[in-house]
Amino acid sequence: MGARPGAACMPLEIERRFLVRGELWRQHVCWTARLQQGYLATGGGAGAGAPGLTVRVRRAAEQAWLTIKARPVGEAARHDAVRHEFEYPIPVADAEQLLQLAPQQLSKWRHGLDLPGGDWVVDVFEGANAPLVVAEVELADPLQAVPLPPWCVLELTGRHELSNAALAHTPLADWPAPQRQELLAWRAPGPG
Numbered sequence: 578m579g580a581r582p583g584a585a586c587m588p589l590e591i592e593r594r595f596l597v598r599g600e601l602w603r604q605h606v607c608w609t610a611r612l613q614q615g616y617l618a619t620g621g622g623a624g625a626g627a628p629g630l631t632v633r634v635r636r637a638a639e640q641a642w643l644t645i646k647a648r649p650v651g652e653a654a655r656h657d658a659v660r661h662e663f664e665y666p667i668p669v670a671d672a673e674q675l676l677q678l679a680p681q682q683l684s685k686w687r688h689g690l691d692l693p694g695g696d697w698v699v700d701v702f703e704g705a706n707a708p709l710v711v712a713e714v715e716l717a718d719p720l721q722a723v724p725l726p727p728w729c730v731l732e733l734t735g736r737h738e739l740s741n742a743a744l745a746h747t748p749l750a751d752w753p754a755p756q757r758q759e760l761l762a763w764r765a766p767g768p769g
Contacts, residue, residue, distance in 0.1 A: 615679025641672030657735030705748030
Protein backbone atom coordinates (compact mmCIF):
# COMPACT_ATOMS: atom_id res chain seq x y z
CA MET A 578 0.00 0.00 0.00
CA GLY A 579 1.17 3.53 -0.72
CA ALA A 580 1.20 6.37 1.75
CA ARG A 581 -2.18 7.92 2.37
CA PRO A 582 -2.75 11.48 1.16
CA GLY A 583 -1.42 13.99 3.67
CA ALA A 584 0.70 11.40 5.50
CA ALA A 585 3.68 13.75 5.46
CA CYS A 586 1.63 16.40 7.28
CA MET A 587 0.30 14.45 10.27
CA PRO A 588 -0.60 16.70 13.18
CA LEU A 589 2.22 17.19 15.66
CA GLU A 590 2.14 18.23 19.29
CA ILE A 591 5.33 20.02 20.32
CA GLU A 592 5.37 20.33 24.07
CA ARG A 593 7.89 20.91 26.85
CA ARG A 594 7.06 20.08 30.48
CA PHE A 595 8.43 21.36 33.78
CA LEU A 596 8.04 20.64 37.48
CA VAL A 597 6.56 23.68 39.24
CA ARG A 598 7.63 25.13 42.59
CA GLY A 599 5.50 27.53 44.60
CA GLU A 600 2.37 29.46 43.73
CA LEU A 601 3.64 32.45 41.71
CA TRP A 602 2.22 30.92 38.51
CA ARG A 603 -1.31 31.59 39.86
CA GLN A 604 -1.03 35.31 39.03
CA HIS A 605 -1.04 34.34 35.32
CA VAL A 606 -4.21 32.16 35.36
CA CYS A 607 -6.79 33.02 32.64
CA TRP A 608 -9.07 29.98 32.95
CA THR A 609 -9.43 26.77 34.96
CA ALA A 610 -10.96 23.37 34.19
CA ARG A 611 -11.07 20.04 35.99
CA LEU A 612 -9.95 17.21 33.71
CA GLN A 613 -10.73 13.54 34.09
CA GLN A 614 -8.58 11.30 31.89
CA GLY A 615 -8.71 7.60 31.18
CA TYR A 616 -6.23 5.55 29.17
CA LEU A 617 -7.73 2.87 26.95
CA ALA A 618 -4.37 1.79 25.52
CA THR A 619 -0.75 2.64 26.20
CA GLY A 620 1.95 1.16 24.00
CA GLY A 621 5.60 0.43 24.37
CA GLY A 622 5.40 -1.76 27.45
CA ALA A 623 3.26 -2.50 30.46
CA GLY A 624 1.36 0.76 30.23
CA ALA A 625 4.18 2.57 31.97
CA GLY A 626 4.17 5.54 29.65
CA ALA A 627 6.81 4.28 27.26
CA PRO A 628 6.88 6.23 24.00
CA GLY A 629 4.45 4.05 22.03
CA LEU A 630 0.84 4.58 20.98
CA THR A 631 -1.57 6.02 23.57
CA VAL A 632 -5.37 6.22 23.33
CA ARG A 633 -6.92 8.60 25.86
CA VAL A 634 -10.41 9.81 26.70
CA ARG A 635 -10.68 13.19 28.44
CA ARG A 636 -13.63 14.96 29.97
CA ALA A 637 -13.84 18.58 31.12
CA ALA A 638 -17.32 19.60 32.35
CA GLU A 639 -19.61 19.35 29.31
CA GLN A 640 -16.87 18.66 26.76
CA ALA A 641 -15.01 15.46 25.91
CA TRP A 642 -12.33 14.27 23.52
CA LEU A 643 -10.77 11.06 22.26
CA THR A 644 -7.05 11.47 21.64
CA ILE A 645 -4.49 9.23 19.96
CA LYS A 646 -0.82 10.02 20.50
CA ALA A 647 2.22 8.34 18.98
CA ARG A 648 5.94 8.93 18.68
CA PRO A 649 6.86 10.35 15.28
CA VAL A 650 9.29 8.81 12.83
CA GLY A 651 12.02 10.49 10.83
CA GLU A 652 13.46 13.89 11.70
CA ALA A 653 10.73 14.75 14.26
CA ALA A 654 11.62 11.63 16.29
CA ARG A 655 14.91 13.26 17.31
CA HIS A 656 13.06 15.58 19.72
CA ASP A 657 11.49 14.34 22.98
CA ALA A 658 9.06 17.26 22.81
CA VAL A 659 7.40 16.05 19.57
CA ARG A 660 4.53 13.57 19.20
CA HIS A 661 1.78 12.90 16.71
CA GLU A 662 -1.55 13.91 18.20
CA PHE A 663 -5.00 13.22 16.76
CA GLU A 664 -7.80 14.65 18.91
CA TYR A 665 -11.53 14.42 18.25
CA PRO A 666 -14.49 15.85 20.18
CA ILE A 667 -16.90 13.14 21.33
CA PRO A 668 -20.25 13.22 23.15
CA VAL A 669 -19.92 13.49 26.94
CA ALA A 670 -22.10 10.37 27.34
CA ASP A 671 -19.61 8.41 25.21
CA ALA A 672 -16.72 9.75 27.29
CA GLU A 673 -18.46 8.63 30.50
CA GLN A 674 -18.83 5.10 29.11
CA LEU A 675 -15.24 5.04 27.86
CA LEU A 676 -13.97 6.26 31.23
CA GLN A 677 -15.72 3.27 32.82
CA LEU A 678 -13.71 1.02 30.48
CA ALA A 679 -10.36 2.76 31.08
CA PRO A 680 -8.17 0.68 33.38
CA GLN A 681 -5.90 3.62 34.26
CA GLN A 682 -7.22 7.07 35.15
CA LEU A 683 -6.19 10.36 36.70
CA SER A 684 -7.74 13.72 37.49
CA LYS A 685 -6.23 17.17 37.65
CA TRP A 686 -7.04 20.85 37.58
CA ARG A 687 -5.71 22.56 34.45
CA HIS A 688 -5.03 26.29 34.51
CA GLY A 689 -4.43 28.26 31.29
CA LEU A 690 -1.77 30.95 31.67
CA ASP A 691 -1.08 34.30 29.97
CA LEU A 692 2.65 33.79 29.44
CA PRO A 693 4.68 34.54 26.29
CA GLY A 694 6.48 32.01 24.12
CA GLY A 695 3.71 29.46 23.53
CA ASP A 696 0.45 28.10 24.94
CA TRP A 697 1.09 27.59 28.67
CA VAL A 698 -0.93 25.52 31.14
CA VAL A 699 -0.28 24.32 34.69
CA ASP A 700 -1.70 20.97 35.83
CA VAL A 701 -2.34 20.45 39.54
CA PHE A 702 -2.76 16.71 40.03
CA GLU A 703 -5.27 15.19 42.45
CA GLY A 704 -5.54 11.94 44.37
CA ALA A 705 -2.59 9.57 44.24
CA ASN A 706 -0.60 12.01 42.06
CA ALA A 707 -0.88 14.96 44.49
CA PRO A 708 1.03 17.17 45.23
CA LEU A 709 2.51 17.06 41.71
CA VAL A 710 2.26 20.35 39.78
CA VAL A 711 3.48 20.42 36.16
CA ALA A 712 3.69 23.28 33.64
CA GLU A 713 3.38 22.53 29.94
CA VAL A 714 4.05 24.82 27.00
CA GLU A 715 2.99 23.98 23.45
CA LEU A 716 5.35 25.34 20.83
CA ALA A 717 5.39 25.90 17.08
CA ASP A 718 8.88 24.39 16.65
CA PRO A 719 10.88 21.92 18.77
CA LEU A 720 13.93 24.21 18.68
CA GLN A 721 11.97 27.32 19.67
CA ALA A 722 13.53 29.23 22.56
CA VAL A 723 11.15 29.62 25.50
CA PRO A 724 11.54 32.20 28.27
CA LEU A 725 11.12 30.09 31.41
CA PRO A 726 9.48 31.52 34.51
CA PRO A 727 11.52 31.02 37.72
CA TRP A 728 8.93 28.62 39.12
CA CYS A 729 9.71 26.06 36.40
CA VAL A 730 12.44 24.27 38.37
CA LEU A 731 13.07 20.97 36.58
CA GLU A 732 12.49 20.01 32.94
CA LEU A 733 10.38 16.86 32.61
CA THR A 734 10.28 16.70 28.80
CA GLY A 735 11.18 13.17 27.73
CA ARG A 736 10.76 11.72 31.25
CA HIS A 737 8.26 9.04 30.29
CA GLU A 738 7.68 7.96 33.91
CA LEU A 739 6.12 11.42 34.41
CA SER A 740 3.83 11.38 31.37
CA ASN A 741 0.13 11.48 32.16
CA ALA A 742 -0.27 7.93 30.85
CA ALA A 743 2.51 6.69 33.15
CA LEU A 744 1.10 8.57 36.15
CA ALA A 745 -2.32 7.00 35.51
CA HIS A 746 -0.65 3.56 35.48
CA THR A 747 1.80 4.16 38.36
CA PRO A 748 0.74 7.19 40.40
CA LEU A 749 3.26 9.18 42.38
CA ALA A 750 1.94 7.66 45.64
CA ASP A 751 3.00 4.19 44.37
CA TRP A 752 6.58 5.22 43.55
CA PRO A 753 9.33 3.95 45.84
CA ALA A 754 9.77 6.50 48.65
CA PRO A 755 13.33 7.57 47.65
CA GLN A 756 12.29 8.34 44.03
CA ARG A 757 9.15 10.19 45.13
CA GLN A 758 11.06 12.23 47.73
CA GLU A 759 13.83 13.08 45.23
CA LEU A 760 11.27 14.46 42.77
CA LEU A 761 9.26 16.35 45.37
CA ALA A 762 12.41 17.88 46.89
CA TRP A 763 12.56 20.07 43.77
CA ARG A 764 9.22 21.57 44.84
CA ALA A 765 10.49 22.58 48.27
CA PRO A 766 11.28 26.28 48.68
CA GLY A 767 14.95 27.00 48.09
CA PRO A 768 17.19 29.32 50.08
CA GLY A 769 16.70 33.04 49.45
